[in-house]
Amino acid sequence: MTALPQFSHLRHQIHQYTRTDAEQALNASRPGIHELAALLSPAAEHYLGEMAARSRQLTLQRFGRTTQLYAPLYLSNYCTNRCVYCGFSADNTIERRVLSLEEAEQEAEVLHSRGFSHILLVAGEADAIVGVSYLEDIARRLRHRFAAVSIEVQPLEEEQYRRLFTAGITGVAVYQETYDETLYDSLHPSGKKRDFHYRFDTPRRAGAAGMREVGIGALLGLSDWRAEGLSLGHHLLLLRNQFWQTAFTVSFPRLRPAAGAFSPLEEVTEKNISQLIFALRIFDADVGLILSTREEPHFRDGMLGLGPTRYSAGSCTAPGGYSNPDGNGEQFSVGDHRSLSDMASVIRDKGLDPVYKDWDSTFQH
Amino acid sequence: MNVVINGVETIISPGSTLAAVLQKHELPSSYVVELNEKILDPEEYETQLLKEGDTLEIIRFVGGG
Amino acid sequence: MLTIADSPFRSRLFLGTGKFGSTALLKEAIDASGTEMVTVALRRVDLRDPEDDIMTVVNQNTLVFLPNTSGARNSDEAIRLAHLARAVSKTNWLKLEVTPDPRTLLPDPAETLIATEKLVKEGFIVLPYINADPILALRLQDVGAAAVMPLGSPIGTNQGILTAFQIAIIIEQASVPVVVDAGIGAPSHAAQAMEMGADAVLVNTAIAVSGNPAVMASAFAQAVRAGRSAYEAGLGQKSLQTRASSPQKGSLSEDLSFLDDK
Numbered sequence: 171m172t173a174l175p176q177f178s179h180l181r182h183q184i185h186q187y188t189r190t191d192a193e194q195a196l197n198a199s200r201p202g203i204h205e206l207a208a209l210l211s212p213a214a215e216h217y218l219g220e221m222a223a224r225s226r227q228l229t230l231q232r233f234g235r236t237t238q239l240y241a242p243l244y245l246s247n248y249c250t251n252r253c254v255y256c257g258f259s260a261d262n263t264i265e266r267r268v269l270s271l272e273e274a275e276q277e278a279e280v281l282h283s284r285g286f287s288h289i290l291l292v293a294g295e296a297d298a299i300v301g302v303s304y305l306e307d308i309a310r311r312l313r314h315r316f317a318a319v320s321i322e323v324q325p326l327e328e329e330q331y332r333r334l335f336t337a338g339i340t341g342v343a344v345y346q347e348t349y350d351e352t353l354y355d356s357l358h359p360s361g362k363k364r365d366f367h368y369r370f371d372t373p374r375r376a377g378a379a380g381m382r383e384v385g386i387g388a389l390l391g392l393s394d395w396r397a398e399g400l401s402l403g404h405h406l407l408l409l410r411n412q413f414w415q416t417a418f419t420v421s422f423p424r425l426r427p428a429a430g431a432f433s434p435l436e437e438v439t440e441k442n443i444s445q446l447i448f449a450l451r452i453f454d455a456d457v458g459l460i461l462s463t464r465e466e467p468h469f470r471d472g473m474l475g476l477g478p479t480r481y482s483a484g485s486c487t488a489p490g491g492y493s494n495p496d497g498n499g500e501q502f503s504v505g506d507h508r509s510l511s512d513m514a515s516v517i518r519d520k521g522l523d524p525v526y527k528d529w530d531s532t533f534q535h
Numbered sequence: 536m537n538v539v540i541n542g543v544e545t546i547i548s549p550g551s552t553l554a555a556v557l558q559k560h561e562l563p564s565s566y567v568v569e570l571n572e573k574i575l576d577p578e579e580y581e582t583q584l585l586k587e588g589d590t591l592e593i594i595r596f597v598g599g600g
Numbered sequence: 601m602l603t604i605a606d607s608p609f610r611s612r613l614f615l616g617t618g619k620f621g622s623t624a625l626l627k628e629a630i631d632a633s634g635t636e637m638v639t640v641a642l643r644r645v646d647l648r649d650p651e652d653d654i655m656t657v658v659n660q661n662t663l664v665f666l667p668n669t670s671g672a673r674n675s676d677e678a679i680r681l682a683h684l685a686r687a688v689s690k691t692n693w694l695k696l697e698v699t700p701d702p703r704t705l706l707p708d709p710a711e712t713l714i715a716t717e718k719l720v721k722e723g724f725i726v727l728p729y730i731n732a733d734p735i736l737a738l739r740l741q742d743v744g745a746a747a748v749m750p751l752g753s754p755i756g757t758n759q760g761i762l763t764a765f766q767i768a769i770i771i772e773q774a775s776v777p778v779v780v781d782a783g784i785g786a787p788s789h790a791a792q793a794m795e796m797g798a799d800a801v802l803v804n805t806a807i808a809v810s811g812n813p814a815v816m817a818s819a820f821a822q823a824v825r826a827g828r829s830a831y832e833a834g835l836g837q838k839s840l841q842t843r844a845s846s847p848q849k850g851s852l853s854e855d856l857s858f859l860d861d862k
Contacts, residue, residue, distance in 0.1 A: 574687050
């Protein structure tokens with residue numbers, strides 16, 4: 171049983187707010203879920219510039235003049251799910267590959283030599299191909315070369331997350347894709363991913379297992395993005411209440427062209443994502459906000475300092491793509507192809523300090 | 536024989552029960568008795584015999600913040 | 601409606617019963633305050649000198665008794681006092697006070713955490729008195745404290761909410777009620793605590809030593825209600841800049857022309 175309000179109620183709620191509500195929310199001394207809803211409303215768009223200013227101020231106060239950098243490392247694009255929107259869907263004919271331990275280390279070495287200290291291991295959801303033992307082995311090999319190794323793979327059991335934590339994984343990211351349960355069912359016709367509640371419960375299991383960082387998110391473009399934002403706020407509250415020692419992040423993957431030629435069901439513009447980011451920052455001053463290379467340079471650059479705290483850079487979304495850049499089998503098309511050093515320069519030009527690590531794995535117990 | 540009641544050495548007759556000793560004093564409406572750091576049930580007062588060197592604490596509620 | 605350990609309280613003002621000039625004055629203050637929970641302490645009966653028995657003016661039919669472990673300097677002493685308290689009150693409520701320094705009467709965080717964990721396991725409803733330490737508050741919740749009682753300033757100092765910054769964090773993070781206790785010297789302090797979002801306040805010295813305890817108690821009750829109402833109505837954000845009360849676009853705004861409309 172999900173402890174989340176019904177998606178249709180949230181959607182309805184958000185559209186009731188007026189400009190006055192939005193202004194009050196913007197000025198609230200302790201914004202709560204009610205203020206988040208008001209700031210996500212169409213009426214709040216009128217105050218987007220002011221929301222950005224408040225978001226900038228809160229981000230600066232809490233995170234300083236820094237932006238963290240990381241790179242995704244795709245281990246495998248095998249997947250047992252058939253998510254209609256994803257390039258890795260089992261229904262798509264793409265070159266499938268899973269990296270051997272040596273190949274994964276090689277990819278990691280490329281990232282390490284480029285200067286990355288925080289990597290995100292990504293895999294399609296296929297237990298038999300990328301299981302816990304495999305991830306444990308990889309974690310042990312990589313943990314001493316990177317300050318933080320996170321994973322974005324199939325939802326696992328709490329005990330499995332504990333094993334991975336011991337092996338050196340520090341963070342887990344898992345996106346609900348959509349909090350609209352009705353739509354969710356139609357988008358995930360087969361595989362373990364069919365189970366909406368199990369997936370929703372995954373961040374809790376990761377937190378309970380002791381992960382330092384847990385990331386949530388929704389794939390923007392599936393259902394009403396405003397209600398997704400409000401659902402994210404509710405989910406964040408629930409998790410923070412249970413796990414005060416855990417750091418949380420929210421990501422904003424936006425549907426882009428993929429191998430299966432799936433078009434977004436709802437339009438989500440850059441203006442929309444920016445409103446979502448500013449609203450969440452005002453709602454939660456401490457949550458990490460992540461922008462990936464799905465987005466284009468002009469947007470990523472413009473958002474620096476306004477709310478996001480972590481960027482990926484120089485990303486390749488196909489397994490083995492760092493060692494062999496011409497491989498196929500991408501999960502999505504990258505919007506920003508700039509290298510880590512280019513990205514770091516841009517960040518510095520904005521008066522921010524690019525941060526490669528804020529933790530050292532050797533401290534982890 | 537000697538026993539200590541609320542920090543004060545007191546002489547009582549040998550073979551006294553706790554109830555008998557308590558009856559000799561003016562006590563508040565509610566209190567608790569500790570014998571040698573063990574809290575006693577009021578039902579035990581009649582049957583509990585005291586011996587030489589026993590320490591009694593009689594505690595009650597007073598005003599406090 | 602405030603709920604602590606499944607018990608409802610209509611009044612968010614709790615009263616300490618120490619330092620009153622007489623039990624008669626105490627009774628008047630309790631009545632005037634509208635409180636539903638009072639703290640009491642444990643002391644030896646003075647066998648040579650029968651004194652005012654507060655039990656003649658407070659009874660458990662109308663008030664929840666919250667015995668405190670005042671005098672305890674470590675967890676062992678506190679636990680012993682807890683057992684004594686339970687034997688007298690015949691309830692599980694306990695205000696845990698472990699204060700090894702008699703000058704400041706500041707609470708010992710380590711011993712408080714140890715005692716809370718043990719007493720919760722024994723079925724006590726533990727309300728620990730602590731310095732306004734947000735991490736300690738979270739740890740106490742983790743081990744089952746029914747509420748947390750962070751101090752505004754040290755006992756008896758009447759300095760008000762010197763710890764406002766930390767108390768705000770505690771309130772934000774708390775999953776149990778937060779009762780601000782100690783140092784509340786004036787009704788305005790109590791109102792401040794309630795405006796911040798505290799669930800209740802505990803007041804003793806300010807009422808007991810005032811020239812007219814009953815009137816002071818009533819003033820505190822009003823302040824607590826006012827502060828709580830203000831909190832529930834939602835207070836505006838403090839601003840260093842003038843903001844007109846009528847809606848208008850603010851002056852602090854970012855340039856968002858980089859945003860693509862796709």
